[in-house]
Amino acid sequence: MNGPLPNKNYLGRLAIVLHAHLPFVRKNEKNSLEEDWLFQAILECYIPLLQVMESSKKQDTSNTKLTLSLSPTLLSLLQNKQIQKKYSSWIKTRIEFLNDLSKKEQAASEFLLRNIKNNYLYWEKCSGDLVERFKNLNLTGNLDILTCAATHGYLPILRENPETVLGQINTAIRSHKVIFGTRPLGIWLPECAYYEKLDEILLNCGIRYAVLDGHGILNGSPRPRYGVYAPICSKKGIAFFGRDSESTLPVWSSREGYPGNSVYREFHKDLGWELSSTELQKKGIPTSRPLGLKFHRITNNNCSLGKKEFYVEDEAIKKVEEHADNYLLSRSKQLKKLSLSASFEPLLIAPFDAELFGHWWYEGPRFIENILKRSTKYFIKLTNLREILLQNPNLQICDPSPSSWGQGGFHNYWLNDKNAWIVPEITKAGSVFVELSSNKFNDDFSIRLLKQAARELLLSESSDWSFILKAGTTTELAKERIDRHLFRFWKLIEMLENKSFIDYKFLKNIEEEDNIFPNIRIQDWQL
Structure with missing residues (x-):
């Protein structure tokens, strides 16, 4: 890095914001897809992220900072004793599938079996209570845990009856308080969707800050002086943080970003699609479906699933380290440019679906781990939203624009000819x-x-x-x-x-x- 540093020993701040949510699982339904979604997310995303945070915290408490939204529906599922018991059975069934593979496949899937067993040991050690682990990280300040609307309702299409928006938010706050012991001050608005005067409802419910798409900030009134690189405050007193597309594109895009690299694990080639119905039914799986057992690599995007090569874990580990360095170098250059051109300390907000890290992008948690470990090398301070506001920044008064994090910032992904009914x-x-x-x-x-x-x-x-x-x-x-x-x-x-x-x-x-x-x-x- 060349050139003078700002008045502190870092170029600026980076806040990674993860949003964890899954729909409600019916209590009495066996082998539901929603249940599979939950269990795969626990295995591939939630446990690995907890392990990364807890391990990094032991090494560097000051820079192990993330913001995490845990939706009320997800929290209710993670706390459900029946679901916790079923998860143990689900994991053991997957281990049986891996043990039944041919010798060639067993050798290729050895990394997966090892990781599944490691995650299951973590699950057993905490008696299936992942929420308590999240709570501990929240208490130490390493995590800033946000709430969300109760069932992830898309608030702009509920606005005709403001009371239904109230029901979504108040129910979420009440649930969060029961689980964590304190009222949440921050909220992840479902799909980052905002409409006029929503800030007034948030204020009356006790919410003080939220995340928006960049469109919601950049099209605000008046246009923010620092764009998405500093939070704004609405006239009603709610702070809003805007998504920086430059900080998110390399991570979430499978085409233009890191997750599409040829050495990473292929998401779509799942053992469940390749086994016969008889083989599945022997293990209590009624129909063909993804099992969450994947041990091939992307190879290349033009390669058919049948020609995918086996995954090589060491190559993927090396590549994800390279990508973490590339990401941090790009952010440091971005922050340096912002620091030199403006008299303020720039802030980059990078929000993502939490399930991207581990479920969709298998190497994602390791990427987060490398970001936590290496950020100081690039003069980047990691922070979370609560920590930023605790410093009492002088925020520009600005009303955000109606928006979402859908394409172009519009609402049309959740309101179109397929779902408008x-x-x-x-x-x-x-x-x-x-x-x-x-x-x-x-x-x-x-x-x-x-x-x-x-x-x-x-x-x-x-x-x-x-x-x-x-x-x-x-x-x-x-x-x-x-x-x-x-x-x-x-x-x-x-x-x-x-x-x-x-x-x-x-x-x-x-x-x-x-x-x-x-x-x-x-x-x-x-x-």
Whole structure:
């Protein structure tokens, strides 16, 4: 590095922000895809990230800093004792699959078996309580844990009934407080989506800062003096941090970024697609599906899955170290340029889906590990959002622009010809619920019905289903989930309005199955 450093021993600050979220898993459903998504994320992402943070913290507490959003649905799943028990069985089944491979395949998958066993030992050591490990890192200040909307509802399409936005946020805050013992001050807005006057709702709920896409900051009013390189403060008093695209593109893009390198593990070639239905059923897997067992490398993007070469772990480890150095060198050059051209200390905000690191990009946690270890070498100070605001910076007053982190900053990924039909359905349900919740129901049974109706409404509002419908992947699953929760919602409303037709068995079954948010309050939907 050439040239003078700023008044401190670093060029500027980098805040990596990870957003961890998965949709709710039904309690009584066996072998669900959502359950597989969760277990693969635990194995490939959440445990490796915890290991990286805890190991790095022992070596350098001051520079081991990340911001992490844990959605309320994900937290409810991680704390579920039944799911914790099922995860142990799920892992053991995967180990059996790997042990059954041919000698050639066993040699190629040796790294995977070793890593799975290592992660399972970690799981056993903490008795499956990953939330407690996250909590400890939050208490030491190494992690700044944010909340999210309760079921990851896309807030701009809920705005017609502001009370439904309130329900999403208040329920999330209440759940977070029960789990972590303190009210969250920061929030990850689902899909970084913002609309006018959302800051007022956030303020009234006790939220003080959030992350936005760069479009939300750069198109703000007035245009921010320092662009996305410093947080802004809305007129209502909420601080907003803007995504820096230059800091995120090399990591999230499989085409233009690091994850697409030929030596990294191939995501799409999964053992589950190659085994016969008979072989799967012997292990209790009813249909062909990804098992999370992948031991081939990308090789090259034009190579068919059948011609992918076996993964070589040492080559991938070497490459991810190179990529971490390349990333940090690029950020240091970026920060130096910003430092020389402006009289402020620049800040780079790099937000990502947490599941990118480990699940989609297998080497991702090791990349994070190298960033934590090597950042000081490049005169970069790692920080988190809470630490930045604790320094009481002088923020420019600026109202952010409506935006999301979808393409171009628009809302159209969650509102288009594939999923727009959802909006009138959840809007109608939300309007009815808001009206009924404002009535003075004093009897316990009515409140019981309303609470379960609130859960079904929240679950139907999840943006996961809109995303899946647009992506065209498991569309039948997404439609079935929306229809199921709305059906249950309307049946509960019918029972509330006509108590001569109470289906007690139905009520008990869905209370057991959709048992999320035990501390839910109807008052949280009231302005």
